[in-house]
Amino acid sequence: MSKNLTKNMKKRIVKDVPSSPPNGNTQGRYMSWLRILKRYLSANIAVDLGTANTLIYIPDKGVALNEPSVVALEKESHKLIAVGGDAKRMLGRTPDEILAIRPLKDGVISDIMVTERMLDHFLKKTLHQGRFFRYKSRVIICVPAGITEVERRAVRQAANQAGAGDIYLVSEPIAAAIGAGLNVGGPRGNMIIDIGGGTTEIAVIALDGIVCDTSIRVAGDEMDEGIVQHIKKKYNLLIGESTAEQIKFEIGSAHELEKELTFRVKGRDLIKGIPNTEKISSEEIRDALKEPVDAIVEATKQSLELTPPELASDIVDNGLVMTGGGSQLRGLGKLITKQTGLKVNCVENPMECVVRGAGEILENPKKYQKLLTRGKQL
Ligand SMILES: Nc1ncnc2c1ncn2[C@@H]1O[C@H](COP(=O)(O)OP(=O)(O)OP(=O)(O)O)[C@@H](O)[C@H]1O
Ligand SMILES: [Mg+2]
Numbered sequence: 001m002s003k004n005l006t007k008n009m010k011k012r013i014v015k016d017v018p019s020s021p022p023n024g025n026t027q028g029r030y031m032s033w034l035r036i037l038k039r040y041l042s043a044n045i046a047v048d049l050g051t052a053n054t055l056i057y058i059p060d061k062g063v064a065l066n067e068p069s070v071v072a073l074e075k076e077s078h079k080l081i082a083v084g085g086d087a088k089r090m091l092g093r094t095p096d097e098i099l100a101i102r103p104l105k106d107g108v109i110s111d112i113m114v115t116e117r118m119l120d121h122f123l124k125k126t127l128h129q130g131r132f133f134r135y136k137s138r139v140i141i142c143v144p145a146g147i148t149e150v151e152r153r154a155v156r157q158a159a160n161q162a163g164a165g166d167i168y169l170v171s172e173p174i175a176a177a178i179g180a181g182l183n184v185g186g187p188r189g190n191m192i193i194d195i196g197g198g199t200t201e202i203a204v205i206a207l208d209g210i211v212c213d214t215s216i217r218v219a220g221d222e223m224d225e226g227i228v229q230h231i232k233k234k235y236n237l238l239i240g241e242s243t244a245e246q247i248k249f250e251i252g253s254a255h256e257l258e259k260e261l262t263f264r265v266k267g268r269d270l271i272k273g274i275p276n277t278e279k280i281s282s283e284e285i286r287d288a289l290k291e292p293v294d295a296i297v298e299a300t301k302q303s304l305e306l307t308p309p310e311l312a313s314d315i316v317d318n319g320l321v322m323t324g325g326g327s328q329l330r331g332l333g334k335l336i337t338k339q340t341g342l343k344v345n346c347v348e349n350p351m352e353c354v355v356r357g358a359g360e361i362l363e364n365p366k367k368y369q370k371l372l373t374r375g376k377q378l
Pocket of ligand 1: 049050051052053054106107108195196197198199200219220221245248249252323324325326327328329330350351
């Protein structure tokens with residue numbers, strides 16, 4: 001593959017070079033030629049390879065891709081049918097010969113081959129065929145703070161196979177904190193809670209490092225599963241994970257709502273075997289979400305107990321910051337404030353914080369030298 005890319009690259013560069021010596025502003029033209037060359041030689045990018053969504057950041061462009069981490073394959077031939085949003089729409093709806101797969105689970109790669117193909121597809125889509133990964137491209141990939149050595153190797157391998165050059169792994173909570181606009185390099189303590197699809201990461205950060213962290217494999221997916229089980233138990237109605245996620249979006253909450261909500265859920269009646277509709281309420285869905293929500297609150301309290309007193313006092317002053325898609329569950333901030341006494345700050349684009357933070361590291365390598373050095377060794 002890399003041979004083809006190199007061939008492609010040469011063709012493009014030749015096309016972009018003026019064929020005869022330029023007249024007029026020679027230096028200006030020379031500079032623009034250099035800029036083009038540089039672009040081809042170093043496709044620097046940051047990737048948030050998440051359980052639920054994959055995001056790619058390109059310097060000067062920002063978030064260039066935001067797609068569900070889902071792949072649809074033909075069962076026999078393993079031919080790629082769809083990737084990202086198109087594949088997600090197929091979840092739970094595929095005929096026998098097609099498989100719709102989520103290749104990451106609990107924040108880590110569970111199917112390395114499919115992850116490689118998904119990454120390869122996303123990278124080509126983002127950087128357009130033939131423009132990707134030249135000599136010395138720098139790639140930052142965000143990983144959960146609590147992953148094992150084997151899981152780290154799997155991430156590196158997937159990026160390597162997709163053609164990445166210099167690979168740096170950066171902890172998700174640090175990237176999330178930078179993306180949320182926190183000053184991670186100072187001595188003051190910052191607490192971040194990143195609630196994704198597969199993991200919730202809670203970390204206290206100061207002086208460019210994680211002082212203490214708690215990572216639990218409970219997040220948005222567990223909430224969806226809680227809803228599936230509740231509907232099955234109470235109504236004998238079978239629903240898929242996409243319907244459960246939609247219920248969570250529409251009426252899910254962690255704390256009492258000013259005005260409680262209702263939703264008409266459609267599924268397959270397990271006794272009669274035919275489709276059926278039931279009206280459900282936000283109160284009962286809150287109950288269904290209680291277990292994962294309580295686990296997140298408990299992990300937050302645990303992290304606070306581990307926090308050194310000086311940093312704890314900073315957190316009391318500033319509050320904590322929530323990022324990740326799961327942080328958008330209605331009333332979650334309110335519940336955490338109630339249980340911990342801390343102010344909870346929400347950010348504008350919580351699902352983009354991790355990749356934006358990694359992008360910031362990419363764009364300011366000198367400022368974040370320590371993180372890059374550490375990320376190379378990981
Ligand atoms: N408004 C919302 N209310 C509740 N949950 C939401 C909302 N929007 C998104 N989510 C949930 O957020 C999760 C996805 O968040 P995110 O993209 O941050 O996860 P991820 O980074 O892919 O996962 P991880 O970090 O665990 O690997 C999904 O479980 C999704 O259902
Ligand atoms: Mg994430």
